Amino acid sequence: MSDTHTLVENAFRHDYGKVVAALTKRLGPQHLQAIEDATQQALLTALTAWGLGGAPDDRVAWLYRVAYNRALDVLRRDAKQASVDDAPMQVAAAHDAPSFAGEVQDDLLRMMFLCCDPAIPIESQLALALKTLCGFSTEEIALRLFTSEGNVLKRLSRARDVLRESLQLEAPALAELLPRLDAVHRVLYLLFNEGYQSAQSSDLIRVELCEDALRLTDVLAAHPLTATPETHALLALMYLHGARLQARIDELGDLVLLADQDRSRWDLDAIAQGLTWLNRSATGDRMSIYHLLAGIASEHCLAPTFEATRWQEIAELYQMLERIEPSPLYTMNRAIAVAQWQGAQAGLDLLRSVTPPPWLARYYLWDAVLADLYLRCGNHQAAAVCYDRALQHAPTDAERRLLQRRRDAVAALEPCH
Amino acid sequence: MSKKYLLIYRGPRASEMPPHSPAEMQKFLATWGEWKAKFGDRIVEMGDALHDTGKILSKTGVTDGPLVESKEVIGGYSIVQGTSYDDAMTVARECPIMFMPNSRIEVRELMGY
Numbered sequence: 317m318s319d320t321h322t323l324v325e326n327a328f329r330h331d332y333g334k335v336v337a338a339l340t341k342r343l344g345p346q347h348l349q350a351i352e353d354a355t356q357q358a359l360l361t362a363l364t365a366w367g368l369g370g371a372p373d374d375r376v377a378w379l380y381r382v383a384y385n386r387a388l389d390v391l392r393r394d395a396k397q398a399s400v401d402d403a404p405m406q407v408a409a410a411h412d413a414p415s416f417a418g419e420v421q422d423d424l425l426r427m428m429f430l431c432c433d434p435a436i437p438i439e440s441q442l443a444l445a446l447k448t449l450c451g452f453s454t455e456e457i458a459l460r461l462f463t464s465e466g467n468v469l470k471r472l473s474r475a476r477d478v479l480r481e482s483l484q485l486e487a488p489a490l491a492e493l494l495p496r497l498d499a500v501h502r503v504l505y506l507l508f509n510e511g512y513q514s515a516q517s518s519d520l521i522r523v524e525l526c527e528d529a530l531r532l533t534d535v536l537a538a539h540p541l542t543a544t545p546e547t548h549a550l551l552a553l554m555y556l557h558g559a560r561l562q563a564r565i566d567e568l569g570d571l572v573l574l575a576d577q578d579r580s581r582w583d584l585d586a587i588a589q590g591l592t593w594l595n596r597s598a599t600g601d602r603m604s605i606y607h608l609l610a611g612i613a614s615e616h617c618l619a620p621t622f623e624a625t626r627w628q629e630i631a632e633l634y635q636m637l638e639r640i641e642p643s644p645l646y647t648m649n650r651a652i653a654v655a656q657w658q659g660a661q662a663g664l665d666l667l668r669s670v671t672p673p674p675w676l677a678r679y680y681l682w683d684a685v686l687a688d689l690y691l692r693c694g695n696h697q698a699a700a701v702c703y704d705r706a707l708q709h710a711p712t713d714a715e716r717r718l719l720q721r722r723r724d725a726v727a728a729l730e731p732c733h
Numbered sequence: 734m735s736k737k738y739l740l741i742y743r744g745p746r747a748s749e750m751p752p753h754s755p756a757e758m759q760k761f762l763a764t765w766g767e768w769k770a771k772f773g774d775r776i777v778e779m780g781d782a783l784h785d786t787g788k789i790l791s792k793t794g795v796t797d798g799p800l801v802e803s804k805e806v807i808g809g810y811s812i813v814q815g816t817s818y819d820d821a822m823t824v825a826r827e828c829p830i831m832f833m834p835n836s837r838i839e840v841r842e843l844m845g846y
Binding site for chain 2: 369
């Protein structure tokens with residue numbers, strides 16, 4: 317028995333994900349709602365049991381047992397669930413499952429693939445992953461995805477509907493699910509980005525998402541079937557970005573731009589890990605976006621100063637990204653690199669050669685970058701207009717404060733008129 | 734003279750409790766440790782939690798109980814010591830059980846000495 321208050325932070329969230337994954341394997345994805353309810357109740361039960369008697373050494377096995385029995389009770393009550401009639405035998409087996417901890421990693425892996433069912437819309441995949449794998453409540457998911465709780469509930473029920481209709485009595489074997497690996501990478505990358513890109517004022521919220529994405533990608537990298545070069549590149553990318561996470565926020569919770577970051581605050585261990593995984597990813601003949609993105613991140617991590625960054629390499633890597641997956645966002649980033657490499661005017665020319673698609677019209681970063689480039693070219697008026705537009709669409713306070721500081725600086729430069 | 738009191742934790746079974754996020758529940762679990770730390774010398778026995786269901790033995794035989802339909806079940810117990818009921822209440826009042834929805838504590842003095 318270990319002491320209850322020595323539980324590491326997030327342990328309950330992660331336990332939740334492991335138990336849901338293990339039960340989904342045992343009972344089938346069509347019962348996901350019952351499984352989640354049972355797991356929730358097992359955690360509630362643990363509140364008194366562990367509080368009084370102390371937490372068991374193997375928390376997941378304990379929770380699994382309670383949740384499994386609970387889920388069976390519920391499913392048995394439903395007359396239609398004839399397929400789980402052999403349940404009492406399975407309960408006995410569950411009680412003395414010795415290699416439980418090892419199996420749970422496999423179950424988590426399988427659950428990731430189930431979340432990435434191609435019949436589930438991508439935003440529902442992401443919500444489902446946050447709910448089942450990360451153990452966030454709908455309210456917590458809403459906060460993290462900048463959307464309403466009602467919206468999250470809708471996305472989740474859409475996802476559960478698809479799983480219910482799959483009508484499989486048990487979760488398919490991992491090998492059958494492998495074609496979905498690209499989609500799994502995508503969701504993990506999105507999960508990481510939600511943490512990394514969004515400037516939540518609460519540091520913890522962002523770091524949590526990044527850590528969870530990294531934890532799950534680690535599971536992929538540890539399994540022979542899913543340890544592909546792309547998985548390694550994705551893991552490298554997460555380590556290399558993660559290394560700079562803390563330095564992106566100052567003491568007041570404001571965003572710090574790359575140029576102004578204190579590079580001594582970057583996490584050297586994480587950079588070393590990232591470079592190791594990047595090396596390992598350099599096999600096979602497929603150059604994925606994760607290889608290129610990790611390559612860009614490594615250029616930043618290895619640069620001694622902002623000025624001494626190899627901007628030409630970075631601009632070229634972005635250009636390769638545009639070839640694989642054309643996106644005005646890559647062009648925007650290339651324009652930033654080009655501005656450093658060949659001068660602000662060259663960057664501005666490149667950015668202005670692109671007509672942003674409608675979905676980008678309200679994207680504050682586009683205007684913010686444009687404003688910076690105008691400013692550096694000496695066109696203060698155009699810069700001010702772009703900053704104002706960016707300010708209108710900035711999603712968080714931290715971003716607004718950063719933009720406002722720059723807008724104020726322009727106002728100070730602007731000649732009186 | 735110090736007396737012993739049995740704290741009987743009564744409340745809804747887990748299936749009847751409103752859902753909480755795992756993160757919230759973990760924070761709640763930590764409050765047991767705080768309670769223990771604060772009243773360590775007053776808690777004679779932390780006690781244990783009880784399963785929702787069990788058996789009831791009577792002269793006519795054995796039946797299942799408490800019934801699944803019963804609104805409230807005994808979820809667990811602890812034993813604390815104090816000079817009076819009022820004194821025992823100061824410990825019980827801060828017990829984490831009091832912060833669980835629809836839960837209450839029955840406090841009963843032990844007669845043995």
